[in-house]
Amino acid sequence: MNANDEKREIPKDGLLYGDYLMVDRLLSCQQPITRSFGKEVHDEHLFIVTHQAYELWFKQIIFELDYVRHFLSEKEVKEKNMLFIVSCLSRIMLIWKLLVDQVEVLESMTPLDFMEFRSYLSPASGFQSVQFRLIENKLGVRNDLRTNFAKNHYLNVFENSQVIERIKKAENEPSLRELIEKWLERTPGLEADNFNFWERYKEAVNAYLEDLRIQSENQTNQTLKEELISEYNRKKEQFDSVFDETKHKKLIERGIRRFSHKALQGALMISLYRDEPRFNQPFHMLTLLMDIDALITKWRYNHVQMVLRMIGSQQMGTGGSPGYEYLRSTLSDKYKVFVDLFNLSTFLIPRSCFPPLTSDMRKRLAVPPFENGDERAEGKNLSA
Numbered sequence: 001m002n003a004n005d006e007k008r009e010i011p012k013d014g015l016l017y018g019d020y021l022m023v024d025r026l027l028s029c030q031q032p033i034t035r036s037f038g039k040e041v042h043d044e045h046l047f048i049v050t051h052q053a054y055e056l057w058f059k060q061i062i063f064e065l066d067y068v069r070h071f072l073s074e075k076e077v078k079e080k081n082m083l084f085i086v087s088c089l090s091r092i093m094l095i096w097k098l099l100v101d102q103v104e105v106l107e108s109m110t111p112l113d114f115m116e117f118r119s120y121l122s123p124a125s126g127f128q129s130v131q132f133r134l135i136e137n138k139l140g141v142r143n144d145l146r147t148n149f150a151k152n153h154y155l156n157v158f159e160n161s162q163v164i165e166r167i168k169k170a171e172n173e174p175s176l177r178e179l180i181e182k183w184l185e186r187t188p189g190l191e192a193d194n195f196n197f198w199e200r201y202k203e204a205v206n207a208y209l210e211d212l213r214i215q216s217e218n219q220t221n222q223t224l225k226e227e228l229i230s231e232y233n234r235k236k237e238q239f240d241s242v243f244d245e246t247k248h249k250k251l252i253e254r255g256i257r258r259f260s261h262k263a264l265q266g267a268l269m270i271s272l273y274r275d276e277p278r279f280n281q282p283f284h285m286l287t288l289l290m291d292i293d294a295l296i297t298k299w300r301y302n303h304v305q306m307v308l309r310m311i312g313s314q315q316m317g318t319g320g321s322p323g324y325e326y327l328r329s330t331l332s333d334k335y336k337v338f339v340d341l342f343n344l345s346t347f348l349i350p351r352s353c354f355p356p357l358t359s360d361m362r363k364r365l366a367v368p369p370f371e372n373g374d375e376r377a378e379g380k381n382l383s384a
């Protein structure tokens with residue numbers, strides 16, 4: 001049983017602040033290790049509190065993430081749950097903002113002061129943060145793209161079999177990325193026998209490219225002409241990579257793209273027609289997913305900079321990694337989950353070139369379909 005599942009006794013006179021929040025328990029968890037060695041190193045207290053604050057916020061992120069994943073796992077995501085899903089994602093985004101800024105507080109510790117207690121920490125390291133790995137897996141960081149230092153798989157640092165099971169479970173359950181992918185594949189308007197967005201989009205892109213080609217041909221200034229031609233060729237190649245499904249699949253294998261071809265079409269369609277009422281929330285959702293991904297990269301970056309400041313680029317981490325060098329590798333796009341959403345801008349075309357919506361499609365995007373059942377997003381118990 002999870003400690004959070006315990007039923008609480010409620011005193012007859014009602015709960016007081018300290019009882020409700022179990023403040024005594026919470027505040028008894030800051031026990032500097034240096035004290036055990038008869039020392040009092042001032043900054044160790046901050047070091048502990050900072051890490052604990054992170055772990056608490058990680059817990060909240062996981063809580064929100066589990067709700068989002070639950071409501072996105074439905075065969076047809078209920079549109080009345082979209083506001084709730086978007087609110088949870090927005091909350092996750094705001095927490096990450098806070099976590100990015102929180103690094104600065106710990107940076108008020110100087111490397112010399114850190115040196116006073118660092119040797120007592122080994123082999124403890126943030127690398128062993130279970131909740132951080134859960135967040136990565138639940139979001140959908142691809143395990144085959146992780147950096148394994150000295151062939152050390154990220155799971156090898158955990159000894160507790162229950163913890164390993166928990167992380168593996170999160171690896172195997174549908175991640176947020178996979179659920180979003182399935183949801184995007186069902187975007188209204190993609191059906192070949194209906195609006196057939198993809199065919200219309202291809203036609204619109206070809207007309208746009210043809211315009212660019214003519215413009216470059218007509219350019220009289222030779223230098224400008226060459227620039228325009230090379231710009232045209234580059235754009236054509238980019239669009240070919242998305243029109244040709246085989247090329248797209250190869251890019252997925254190489255870890256450069258993540259979404260299925262169909263999901264990418266859905267994301268593009270939502271981005272182009274975001275002003276239609278039914279796409280407002282979905283567009284907001286895609287923006288939040290990018291925000292979250294970008295903020296995690298910002299956190300990784302701030303953390304790496306802090307590590308550089310504290311231990312330089314040549315020392316090993318207390319967790320046994322090459323330290324700075326390892327952490328720097330996690331800044332690459334390999335660790336991004338929604339990399340395809342960032343790259344959507346490559347495939348945007350000017351508004352004037354958008355394929356016009358048919359009146360039927362405009363109607364479909366104006367009103368959500370009638371939904372049976374009244375299951376609301378709130379009030380679920382997902383704690384496991």
Ligand code: HEM
Pocket residue numbers: 050051054055106114124125126127128129132303306307310311316317318319320321322323324326327330
């Ligand atoms: C003085 C401050 C800090 C230093 C010098 C530091 C250093 C390091 C180093 C060297 C690593 C690489 C693994 C290793 O070999 O140990 C690491 C990983 C990590 N640290 Fe920190 N860290 C600090 C603060 C924090 C804080 C406040 C957190 C908040 C939870 C944190 C979370 C993590 C996480 C999650 C990883 C794993 C990152 C990954 O594998 O992508 N660290 N840290």
